[in-house]
Amino acid sequence: xxxxxxxxxxxxxxxxxxxxxxxxxxxxxxxxxxxxxxxxxxxxxxxxxxxxxxxxxxxxxxxxxxxxxxxxxxxxxxxxxx
Amino acid sequence: xxxxxxxxxxxxxxxxxxxxxxxxxxxxxxxxxxxxxxxxxxxxxxxxxxxxxxxxxxxxxxxxxxxxxxxxxxxxxxxxxxxxxxxxxxxxxxxxxxxxxxxxxxxxxxxxxxxxxxxxxxxxxxxxxxxxxxxxxxxxxxxxxxxxxxxxxxxxxxxxxxxxxxxxxxxxxxxxxxxxxxxxxxxxxxxxxxxxxxxxxxxxxxxxxxxxxxxxxxxxxxxxxxxxxxxxxxxxxxxxxxxxxxxxxxxxxxxxxxxxxxxxxxxxxxxxxxxxxxxxxxxxxxxxxxxxxxxxxxxxxxxxxxxxxxxxxxxxxxxxxxxxxxxxxxxxxxxxxxxxxxxxxxxxxxxxxxxxxxxxxxxxxxxxxxxxxxxxxxxxxxxxxxxxxxxxxxxxxxxxxxxxxxxxxxxxxxxxxxxxxxxxxxxxxxxxxxxxxxxxxxxxxxxxxxxxx
Numbered sequence: 001x002x003x004x005x006x007x008x009x010x011x012x013x014x015x016x017x018x019x020x021x022x023x024x025x026x027x028x029x030x031x032x033x034x035x036x037x038x039x040x041x042x043x044x045x046x047x048x049x050x051x052x053x054x055x056x057x058x059x060x061x062x063x064x065x066x067x068x069x070x071x072x073x074x075x076x077x078x079x080x081x082x
Numbered sequence: 083x084x085x086x087x088x089x090x091x092x093x094x095x096x097x098x099x100x101x102x103x104x105x106x107x108x109x110x111x112x113x114x115x116x117x118x119x120x121x122x123x124x125x126x127x128x129x130x131x132x133x134x135x136x137x138x139x140x141x142x143x144x145x146x147x148x149x150x151x152x153x154x155x156x157x158x159x160x161x162x163x164x165x166x167x168x169x170x171x172x173x174x175x176x177x178x179x180x181x182x183x184x185x186x187x188x189x190x191x192x193x194x195x196x197x198x199x200x201x202x203x204x205x206x207x208x209x210x211x212x213x214x215x216x217x218x219x220x221x222x223x224x225x226x227x228x229x230x231x232x233x234x235x236x237x238x239x240x241x242x243x244x245x246x247x248x249x250x251x252x253x254x255x256x257x258x259x260x261x262x263x264x265x266x267x268x269x270x271x272x273x274x275x276x277x278x279x280x281x282x283x284x285x286x287x288x289x290x291x292x293x294x295x296x297x298x299x300x301x302x303x304x305x306x307x308x309x310x311x312x313x314x315x316x317x318x319x320x321x322x323x324x325x326x327x328x329x330x331x332x333x334x335x336x337x338x339x340x341x342x343x344x345x346x347x348x349x350x351x352x353x354x355x356x357x358x359x360x361x362x363x364x365x366x367x368x369x370x371x372x373x374x375x376x377x378x379x380x381x382x383x384x385x386x387x388x389x390x391x392x393x394x395x396x397x398x399x400x401x402x403x404x405x406x407x408x409x410x411x412x413x414x415x416x417x418x419x420x421x422x423x424x425x426x427x428x429x430x431x432x433x434x435x436x437x438x439x440x441x442x443x444x445x446x447x448x449x450x451x452x453x454x455x456x457x458x459x460x461x462x463x464x465x466x467x468x469x470x471x472x473x474x475x476x477x478x479x480x481x482x483x484x485x486x487x488x489x490x491x492x493x494x495x496x497x498x499x500x501x502x503x504x505x506x507x508x509x510x511x512x513x514x515x516x517x518x519x520x521x522x523x524x525x526x527x528x529x530x531x532x533x534x535x
Contacts, residue, residue, distance in 0.1 A: 010226045014361070017368050024375045034379050041372040048226075048365050052358070055228035057254035059245060061236060061261060062279075 010051045017044040101178070108176035111183055115174035120185055121193060122146070124166045135162055139170065139185060147184035148172075154188055159305075160201035167193040198301050202308055205335055209310070214317050215338045221322040223342055224290040226361050227354050229256045231287070231321070233276045233294040236261040240297040240326075240347040247351035252362045255354075258287060264296035269306035277315035277323070284321050291354070292319060294336065295326030295347045304328050307336040316340050326350035491524035498522070501529075 020041045024034060098106075122139035129135050133152035138145045148170065155162060162168075172187040192200040209215060234240050236259055248255055260279060262272040273294060280292050294316070296304070306312060307327045316323045316339040325340035326347040337343040344350035438444055483489060491497065498507040501518040513519070513532050521528040 011224070014225055014364070017365075021368050021371045021375070024379075025371065029379070031379070031383060034376065038372055038376045041368065045365055045369045045372070048361070052226060052228065052253040052361065052365075055254045055256040057256070059248075059257045059259070061259045062231075 010048060013044050013047050013051070017041060017048065020044070100181070104176070104178040104181050107181075107183075108178050111174045111176050117171070117173060118185075119169060119171050120146075121167075121169045124162060124168060125164050127162060127164045129162075137162070137164075139168075147182065148187055149175075149184055150187040150190060155190065158190065158201075159197045160192060161204045162190065163204075166200075169193055196301075198305065198308075202301075202335070205308065205310055205313070206338065209313055209335065209339065214313060219317070220341045221320075223322050225357070227291040227357060228253065229288045229290055230258070230354065231280045231289040231292045232257055232259045233262055233273060233280065233292060234259070234296055234347065235264045238264065238297055240264075240295055243297075243348045244293070244351040247348055247355060251355045252358050256288075258289065263306075265299065265303045265306060270309035270312050273306055274309075274311040274315035277312070277319050280321060281319045289321055291324060292321050293324045293326055293344075293347070293350045293354075294340075295324075295344070295350060296328070297347065298329040298332070304332055304334055307334040309335070312336055313339040324350050324353070491522065494524075496521050496523050498530075 020037050023029070024037050024041070029037065120139060122141050122145075125138045125140055125145070127135065127137040133156075135150040135152075135155055137148055137150070139148045140146070150162065150170075169191045170185060170187045171189040172185050174183055175186040176183045191197055195203075213219065232241065232244065234244075241259065245257075248257060260276040262276050263269040264273070277292065277294065280289060283289075294307075294312075296307070304327055307325070313335045316325070316336055322341040324342045324344050325334065325336040326344040326349065327334045327336060328346070330345040333343070342353070344353055499505065499520040499522065500507050500513060501520050504520070505512075507513055507519065515532050515534065517532045519530040519532060521530050
């Protein structure tokens with residue numbers, strides 16, 4: 001079971017976005033509804049982009065500290081002995 | 083051997099005790115077969131709690147007891163079971179107390195395939211039966227993996243290669259390396275522990291994916307990823323696990339247990355970056371589709387609005403329109419009336435004409451005219467006739483003139499008339515002397531008397 005994320009997950013947002021775009025492309029939407037859908041769609045795009053940029057760009061090494069449990073330190077890939 | 087033979091000879095008449103005989107047999111057998119290789123099929127296999135394996139080794143015709151002590155078979159990669167065709171290396175041991183001999187196995191190898199291969203097959207079958215490889219138990223893979231736990235050696239080529247590929251990712255990635263040995267006896271345990279650790283710390287670090295793997299190597303090298311503990315740890319893990327072991331052609335038990343198999347560690351990293359690139363591209367696409375469809379929708383509505391607005395009658399326009407309308411109608415009315423008038427006039431003239439045709443004065447007039455005409459015609463004809471007659475007359479007159487006796491007169495002839503009667507005298511006998519004669523000459527006449535004749 002994947003752990004539950006707070007609020008909307010990335011996948012959910014993406015799924016909603018796809019649905020909205022498809023619904024709008026069907027035509028037939030009354031103008032107010034189309035504007036609302038557009039607003040929501042743009043919001044979802046923003047949300048997804050935000051999620052993508054959320055992570056910190058880093059490479060860490062997990063180490064076990066005797067007393068403090070687990071911690072990380074930056075990983076230097078050049079410092080290996082082959 | 084010689085010693086024993088001598089001993090036998092010297093004691094041929096001796097009566098043995100069971101113990102003594104057994105002991106001698108033990109000595110003989112154990113000395114003769116301190117090191118043998120025996121091939122056979124395992125049957126009657128039992129492994130009581132002690133952990134020692136007791137079984138029979140047999141061929142088509144005979145069998146022999148065997149034992150494989152825990153210390154020996156603990157290191158075996160494969161599972162010992164009935165029906166397995168094996169080659170055993172060991173020694174013959176005799177259990178004096180019961181007068182039984184057995185093969186004490188030190189090493190056992192499967193016949194046909196390698197031990198490792200066999201172990202692989204056995205474990206694969208076992209776990210498959212348990213459903214560890216079922217598609218239904220696989221976790222869905224994250225659409226957008228950004229925080230990844232990497233279980234691999236911190237010093238191998240694998241991590242270097244993966245990091246190189248991760249550099250290309252279109253968005254920031256948080257990678258945490260859980261360092262483990264990836265070959266050797268302790269590797270499997272470390273890998274399994276790391277998987278459990280990842281599961282435990284998942285909430286704290288927010289990992290959405292685990293990649294466990296190592297670079298290429300021999301079956302021995304890759305063996306930790308074929309171990310049961312690792313497979314079970316993978317199955318247990320609540321985070322989706324990508325197994326990225328060795329080269330493309332190697333498939334390990336971990337690969338089967340994992341939620342995704344990557345043929346190599348580099349491929350695993352590439353899978354992640356491609357996934358992210360897809361997402362970024364999809365988002366761009368969605369954005370432009372949204373924009374496009376809204377623009378289209380707005381533009382269509384705007385056009386419609388303009389169209390309607392244009393058609394909307396504005397007051398001046400309306401007035402102009404009306405004016406044009408009126409003018410047009412006026413014109414048409416005029417034309418129509420004129421036409422009607424013309425028609426009426428025509429009709430009138432026609433009738434007038436027809437009436438006129440019956441007007442008495444007209445009739446009179448006409449008749450008068452006609453009369454006049456006829457008169458003229460008549461006069462003309464009369465004249466013509468007159469002329470004709472005159473001409474005829476003239477002709478006759480001329481003719482007559484030609485025939486006229488008086489004409490002859492012009493030629494010198496004379497006409498003699500006897501007077502008073504006036505008969506023409508042709509014959510001289512017709513007259514007597516003294517008759518009065520009239521002689522007509524051209525230019526007059528002569529009164530004459532007959533002298534002689």
